[in-house]
Amino acid sequence: MELEELEGLEPVSPNGQYFSSDALSLSVLAVLEFEIPIDLGYQTMFLLKNVFLPISPRFSSIMVENNGKKEWKRVEVKLEDHLHIPTFPSNLSPKSYDKYIDDYLSKLSTERFPQGKPLWEVHIINYPTSNAAGNIIFKFHHALGDGYSLMGALISSLQRADDPSLPLNFPSRQRSESKRENFVTKTFSAVCNTISDFWSASLKIMKEDDLTPIKSGNDAIEFRPSTVSTMTFSLDQIKSIKNKLGMTVNDVLTGMIFFGTRLYMQEINQSSSKADCTSIMLINTRFIGDYVPIEEMMKPNSKTPWGNRFTWVHISVPKLTQLSNALDFIWNTQKIIKKKRSSLAAYFSSRLLEILDKFGSHEASSRYIHHTVKNSSMVISNVIGPVEKMSLANHPIKGLYFLMGGIPQGFQITIVSYMGKVRLAFKMETGLIDPQKFKSCMQNALEMILKDSDLMRND
Secondary structure (H helix, E strand, O other): OEOOOOOOOEEOOHHHHHOEOOOOEOEEEEEEEEOOOOOOOOHHHHHHHHHHHHHOHHHHEEEEEEOOEEEEEEEOOOHHHOEEOOOOOOOOOHHHHHHHHHHHHHHHHHOOOOOOOOOEEEEEEOOOOOOOOEEEEEEEEHHHOOHHHHHHHHHHHOEEOOOOOOOOOOOOOOOOOOOOOOHHHHHHHHHHHHHHHHHHHHHOOOOOOOOEOOEOOOOOHHHOOEEEEEEEEEHHHHHHHHHHHOOOHHHHHHHHHHHHHHHHHHHHOHHHHHOOOEEEEEEEOOOOOOOOOHHHHOOOOOOOOOOOOEEEEEEEOOOOOOOOOHHHHHHHHHHHHHHHHOOOHHHHHHHHHHHHHHHOOHHHHHHHHHHHHHOOOEEEEEEOOOOOOEEEOOEEEEEEEEEEEOOOOOEEEEEEEEOOEEEEEEEEEOOOOOHHHHHHHHHHHHHHHHHHHHHHHHO
């Protein structure tokens, strides 16, 4: 039963419309790993109805077309249509169930949401894997919100495992101190970087990265099978490198990912270590420090509003040379990222999408995003998770990670922090990248960075 008429509905944001078109349909899959078998029983529907749905009116809304524009229309939600409990063969080993969940996530990430229903699903997988006694997968359409919003929605549905009456805390987002620059120098640098970055970003619609061991160039890559694998690192270890090198945690993680990727490419094909390789990095545009309560996000004039408040930047992955060591590579990566931060290219790219939308259509903007992403080699996204252990209805959560669905890209890396750990999840085109070999190269990259940073401190 429909609850509202077409008049006075909330418009879907421009980004929300770009992400829900014929050319592009993006989703976010958040995976919660539980310490004990999942036994929610009757609580499942109660939690969905009384805890989850009230978080945002968009969870009870569908998209409708009204005079050529998409809007959110409230509807009555049939919870049973959104809850899925798959059945796998019984009495298998945890390693066997790893493969079943891998295949399940691969299939789930390629499927578009059906029309006429609110754009979210919950999948309860009560089979023991190598990492958990059970898993719950939340699938959201990206039009509902970005990673910051959706993480906030999940957090508001969960409690601290040690004391549910206390709030969850998040790691500090303070930056390392940087040298002050002369205003004129800084402005001139920003202008030059903006022109250069906007030009190179515009070229991405026409020029594709080289084909390498991490990029196949296959069409319709978002519908092809993928392999999912994860790694866990110590956040304290990453922070130790950060403090020694005088950079941010994101700088260290990005440098490690790029370095590990180049090591893998070189191991598979020596010449590919110098191939043109570009990463698209998603960036939150809110002026924030830490997460705020979901109630604050939903306020009309909130400084940290709900929605899709992010953009992206193109980052060229540094090339390996015989003269470079791990720290040279990391500092080179930081230098590139610093230029991107001082550039307004991401802002002008957003304005370009608005122009395409205004004089063309949402589909034109979606196609531009599609081609830009497809022509790159990888996508990186990260969110910050809580410091304390979480629980859902007295079910402690051991770990979590997230993936993106519908991305026209065969290689994506997502990052989330939780309980002093950093979890990297890799979604790779099946048959292209060897997950175990890639993770080995990533581990080698971290060890080389640690070793060189220790030597630097002792010099």
